[in-house]
Amino acid sequence: MATSKNRKNAFYAQSGGVTAVINASACGVIETARAHKDVIANVYAGRNGIIGALTEELIDTGKESAAAIRALRTTPSGAFGSCRYKLKSLDKNRREYERLIEVFRAHDIAWFFYNGGGDSADTCFKVSQLSQSMGYPLQAIHVPKTVDNDLPITDCCPGFGSVAKYVAVSALEASFDVRSMARTSTKVFVLEVMGRHAGWIAAAGGLIEEHGIPVVILFPEIEFDEAKFIAKVDSLVKEHGYCTVVVSEGAHRADGTFLAEQGTRDAFGHAQLGGAAPVVANMVKTALGHKFHWAVADYLQRAARHIASKTDLEQSYAVGKAAVEYAVKGMNSVMPTIVRTSSKPYRWKIGVAKLSDVANVEKKMPRDFITPDGFHITDKCRRYLEPLISGEAFPPFEKGLPAYVRLKNVAVKKKTRSDFSL
Amino acid sequence: MATSKNRKNAFYAQSGGVTAVINASACGVIETARAHKDVIANVYAGRNGIIGALTEELIDTGKESAAAIRALRTTPSGAFGSCRYKLKSLDKNRREYERLIEVFRAHDIAWFFYNGGGDSADTCFKVSQLSQSMGYPLQAIHVPKTVDNDLPITDCCPGFGSVAKYVAVSALEASFDVRSMARTSTKVFVLEVMGRHAGWIAAAGGLIEEHGIPVVILFPEIEFDEAKFIAKVDSLVKEHGYCTVVVSEGAHRADGTFLAEQGTRDAFGHAQLGGAAPVVANMVKTALGHKFHWAVADYLQRAARHIASKTDLEQSYAVGKAAVEYAVKGMNSVMPTIVRTSSKPYRWKIGVAKLSDVANVEKKMPRDFITPDGFHITDKCRRYLEPLISGEAFPPFEKGLPAYVRLKNVAVKKKTRSDFSL
Numbered sequence: 001m002a003t004s005k006n007r008k009n010a011f012y013a014q015s016g017g018v019t020a021v022i023n024a025s026a027c028g029v030i031e032t033a034r035a036h037k038d039v040i041a042n043v044y045a046g047r048n049g050i051i052g053a054l055t056e057e058l059i060d061t062g063k064e065s066a067a068a069i070r071a072l073r074t075t076p077s078g079a080f081g082s083c084r085y086k087l088k089s090l091d092k093n094r095r096e097y098e099r100l101i102e103v104f105r106a107h108d109i110a111w112f113f114y115n116g117g118g119d120s121a122d123t124c125f126k127v128s129q130l131s132q133s134m135g136y137p138l139q140a141i142h143v144p145k146t147v148d149n150d151l152p153i154t155d156c157c158p159g160f161g162s163v164a165k166y167v168a169v170s171a172l173e174a175s176f177d178v179r180s181m182a183r184t185s186t187k188v189f190v191l192e193v194m195g196r197h198a199g200w201i202a203a204a205g206g207l208i209e210e211h212g213i214p215v216v217i218l219f220p221e222i223e224f225d226e227a228k229f230i231a232k233v234d235s236l237v238k239e240h241g242y243c244t245v246v247v248s249e250g251a252h253r254a255d256g257t258f259l260a261e262q263g264t265r266d267a268f269g270h271a272q273l274g275g276a277a278p279v280v281a282n283m284v285k286t287a288l289g290h291k292f293h294w295a296v297a298d299y300l301q302r303a304a305r306h307i308a309s310k311t312d313l314e315q316s317y318a319v320g321k322a323a324v325e326y327a328v329k330g331m332n333s334v335m336p337t338i339v340r341t342s343s344k345p346y347r348w349k350i351g352v353a354k355l356s357d358v359a360n361v362e363k364k365m366p367r368d369f370i371t372p373d374g375f376h377i378t379d380k381c382r383r384y385l386e387p388l389i390s391g392e393a394f395p396p397f398e399k400g401l402p403a404y405v406r407l408k409n410v411a412v413k414k415k416t417r418s419d420f421s422l
Numbered sequence: 423m424a425t426s427k428n429r430k431n432a433f434y435a436q437s438g439g440v441t442a443v444i445n446a447s448a449c450g451v452i453e454t455a456r457a458h459k460d461v462i463a464n465v466y467a468g469r470n471g472i473i474g475a476l477t478e479e480l481i482d483t484g485k486e487s488a489a490a491i492r493a494l495r496t497t498p499s500g501a502f503g504s505c506r507y508k509l510k511s512l513d514k515n516r517r518e519y520e521r522l523i524e525v526f527r528a529h530d531i532a533w534f535f536y537n538g539g540g541d542s543a544d545t546c547f548k549v550s551q552l553s554q555s556m557g558y559p560l561q562a563i564h565v566p567k568t569v570d571n572d573l574p575i576t577d578c579c580p581g582f583g584s585v586a587k588y589v590a591v592s593a594l595e596a597s598f599d600v601r602s603m604a605r606t607s608t609k610v611f612v613l614e615v616m617g618r619h620a621g622w623i624a625a626a627g628g629l630i631e632e633h634g635i636p637v638v639i640l641f642p643e644i645e646f647d648e649a650k651f652i653a654k655v656d657s658l659v660k661e662h663g664y665c666t667v668v669v670s671e672g673a674h675r676a677d678g679t680f681l682a683e684q685g686t687r688d689a690f691g692h693a694q695l696g697g698a699a700p701v702v703a704n705m706v707k708t709a710l711g712h713k714f715h716w717a718v719a720d721y722l723q724r725a726a727r728h729i730a731s732k733t734d735l736e737q738s739y740a741v742g743k744a745a746v747e748y749a750v751k752g753m754n755s756v757m758p759t760i761v762r763t764s765s766k767p768y769r770w771k772i773g774v775a776k777l778s779d780v781a782n783v784e785k786k787m788p789r790d791f792i793t794p795d796g797f798h799i800t801d802k803c804r805r806y807l808e809p810l811i812s813g814e815a816f817p818p819f820e821k822g823l824p825a826y827v828r829l830k831n832v833a834v835k836k837k838t839r840s841d842f843s844l
Contacts, residue, residue, distance in 0.1 A: 389822035
């Protein structure tokens, strides 16, 4: 689409691990941009996130029908591709920023919408400073997304409510199963969930205690003490005949070693985790002799659009919408936030945070969300979590499977001469 | 409830691994028995399966409201408890059969409904012979249930359709996730599913190929060949940028050892504990260097009532209902079956099989359901599977979680004098 004299294009990219509802934010961005056609000519999406901007692999979202964009609300994963790629600081890698400006200038891009978590907020913050430091007029707005729920200021993070719902539903169902079998078979079931540094996802497993299920949670915020843990499991099995353990992938010992440590590292230099569940299950077997089963939910939990939280879905859409509205108002270097105005009944509205306050701040579970013994969530935590998993928003189904959309993802013709190597 | 001169009681027990819909069969049995109050006085359920009959721990289902029984349709797991306990043959353990007769006689039980898989069909068959061999009038009807889908004669097994739907939905969602991330991150995702001897559950993962997802299935029916497998993954990743592997827990090498048994060690020299998925994932990493993620669904898959197949739910109810109708007609030593009368459109009806034909027969995947290379399902398999996962039957939700029922499970007063030790 050609841009008129007064209209500019927007750039949108998905960053980091995708979620069940990040596409709902994309939908919010694109639908709202389309509602501001007088100002925003088109939205170009980065193919595979920020990499698409660096390599000039832009996707023309203008080629997608309204129905296809609408279907992003019910489709998990990143429709344009995401990436794990963190820009260094301007003085350490000026080349990358100059390249961004080159591509943005070539495609008349005036707005940068970056949909991601903590690392991405930092990148978005750096990009938001480019107007000043590199003399190219650009507004950068961060669209929050992270299953880890660890962004500051915002009451919760889009993507979290759905993974929390998945974990609570799965733990509830598996616990019902174990309770049925405990007389002669499995007595301890261990479910490993995501959350490298913060125990928000694991905490969601605690919501099933209200359903009479004995649960032990292993949070990354609490140093793992094997003797205390075994004593806890022992007492719950003696009382109930069985128990469920929800272990965060980030659970670690006093010396800092993860229960799951594998020794491999990802592109950000984070240790790649996976496999705390079998470690914990075998610990129980060795100490108490109970038959166990364990599950590792891994990507299933963050991709589970079929059991997404309606609250989460609506918030994910709302932050995308607000990002565009803030952009149109001329704001820069900000992030829409979720502001909780009431817990019972649950009410929320969209607020705004400065990226300088968001970047490089990680929100862990408050200590008073975890019981003194470190194994359960408190009522305060329950009041916080419950509304976030509330409501269902099932996708359409066809022949037994969710009818998820695949966009055409038509490439925008390249305009720069240079090739850029990552 | 006192029994009139002409009315007798029925005994119902759940056996072996529970499923997302075994309670729907219980619902079918109890509701249908209640509709035949002129003949059937009450249904006593075994607490923890057949063990409840041996220890005279009977549950009075007559104490449950119609609403509570109805809610069994939407509640996973075994509402009365199940067990893994196989009766030996009559000549090897006459004591157990005599005890069953003692308890049944004490409680005026004339019908034995046993809800389980292959082992249970064998037990039910033995019990069905007691009328003759021990002179106590009893009709034994087997109600089929197994996620493994390995019972003979019946077109499919209640419980299977729902786990198949869970596996297909989960594999689809996780594959969308991986496709989003593959440019810089995970390229191979491995999902481990149940099925120790038969690959039916793993086969369900193949249904997502129609959605354009590159999938490799590792069936227990096909001897695992590492070189061929790696070549397959390599070619799919080269073509699509990523691929998904669905591995059955029963996948094994030519020498019969399970993939999960491989004694791999992590970077720290620790033995890697359990799971075919991490073994397969590490194999890919070593051979091809791709970043991987893996999940082990374990109990989540067979407990996932929230994503149960409507077809499966209806069939599960129908076999419970038919069992009681067969009993009332005076039949003994039979099992209701699912008879497929048409694939497109899918039509089915209830049939009947003699337990002598069912006991100790295990139905594996036909070879023509698996492609010649051993890594995919054929169109014939697809036509078989598709209707079984069709339709959704979401449970009611409350505060974000499924509102599953917990029965009162009121104990029936014991009438025998003897204690029985298992």
